Ligand SMILES: [Zn+2]
């Protein structure tokens with residue numbers, strides 16, 4: 212089984228678990244009237260959508276660029292992420308506001324043992340899927356999958372809040388459920404804001420992290436024949452990186468030799484960066500007497 216299908220398979224397992232948790236939390240939450248459990252169900256619904264975007268994103272970005280989208284299909288993921296992010300912020304604020312209002316009116320709500328059981332099932336199953344996903348992430352060396360695994364673990368935190376609220380209720384504190392719902396609502400909003408900030412970086416042509424840029428620079432410098440480089444630019448399109456750079460090579464080299472150095476640089480960068488990357492290398496002679504290109508770039 213190749214890398215992509217291993218990643219998709221473990222993500223589908225996560226999706227099935229989330230689907231099961233949505234049904235369980237919604238059904239029990241509505242029947243026993245637990246605001247916290249319904250809020251947790253909303254979180255699981257958002258996880259479900261995120262899983263779908265991840266799977267479609269992997270499918271789309273492993274699909275080659277076509278005539279309609281010559282730079283690939285990464286922006287579809289950006290659009291989907293922005294929709295999910297906005298939905299999460301809205302849902303989180305609504306949940307927190309609704310439960311806050313219920314607290315304000317002094318409503319007592321003790322949903323009972325069923326909520327404790329469902330929260331425990333959610334926490335344990337999320338810990339299990341975290342371990343399964345982490346194992347696959349390590350095996351195929353996928354950082355995106357590593358992030359997914361940690362998402363599963365943070366999902367459990369939301370159910371931990373529900374558990375605390377329900378136990379507090381059983382111990383006689385009538386406001387535990389609404390308080391837990393507010394905590395979950397805030398968590399859901401934060402997840403949404405994180406997604407939106409990622410979209411914001413992408414749509415403003417933000418660069419990749421300084422750490423990643425430094426490792427790219429090291430990879431370029433490590434290639435024999437490279438006399439220098441400048442104008443390294445990076446930007447993000449979905450899960451893919453787009454970058455271009457100017458390379459300086461010995462001006463006496465043939466076109467074929469210069470091109471070989473450029474290709475070596477490209478594969479060195481691809482080995483360094485742990486995600487799909489599209490590279491354009493512009494090759495220019497070192498110490499060119501009429502180096503218009505170097506004048507132009509120093510003016511910018
Ligand atoms: Zn989540």
Ligand SMILES: [Zn+2]
Nearest residue numbers: 470471473474
């Ligand atoms: Zn080439």
Ligand SMILES: [Zn+2]
Nearest residue numbers: 457504505508
């Ligand atoms: Zn240049």
